Amino acid sequence: MDCLFCKIAAGQIPSNKVYEDDQFLVFHDIQPAAPTHVLIIPKKHIATMNDVAAEDLAMIGEMHKVAQNAAKKLGISESGYRLINNCGPDSGQAVYHIHYHLLGGAKLGALTG
Ligand code: 5GP
Numbered sequence: 709m710d711c712l713f714c715k716i717a718a719g720q721i722p723s724n725k726v727y728e729d730d731q732f733l734v735f736h737d738i739q740p741a742a743p744t745h746v747l748i749i750p751k752k753h754i755a756t757m758n759d760v761a762a763e764d765l766a767m768i769g770e771m772h773k774v775a776q777n778a779a780k781k782l783g784i785s786e787s788g789y790r791l792i793n794n795c796g797p798d799s800g801q802a803v804y805h806i807h808y809h810l811l812g813g814a815k816l817g818a819l820t821g
């Protein structure tokens with residue numbers, strides 16, 4: 709499959725990993741938008757939030773626990789962080805493999821839209 713994040717999940721493209729298990733990978737964003745900026749992906753290919761099926765809901769729930777643990781590991785748990793999913797063209801989603809951005813390490817700017 710021609711998907712950048714599937715290739716990263718499979719180790720075919722290198723990444724700076726923060727956490728990995730059989731279902732998820734957390735790695736540093738190549739173009740950080742904050743002092744701490746990592747991406748949380750499921751290893752299962754799901755293109756967008758719109759494509760999450762009922763059978764995926766338990767896994768998506770666990771993804772939040774992975775985010776919580778990553779924030780702790782990265783030392784931004786108490787200072788705070790932002791967890792973002794971009795879905796579709798208007799959001800600017802660039803990689804069509806579902807992911808959360810975990811951003812922190814400084815006071816973040818207000819969300820715009
Ligand atoms: P999106 O706009 O789809 O929500 O975010 C995609 C993110 O993936 C961007 O923040 C971008 O910097 C990051 N990204 C794109 N290509 C690569 C890559 O090859 N490696 C890593 N680590 N991050 C990437």
Ligand code: ZN
Pocket residue numbers: 711712713714715752753754804805
């Ligand atoms: Zn994929």
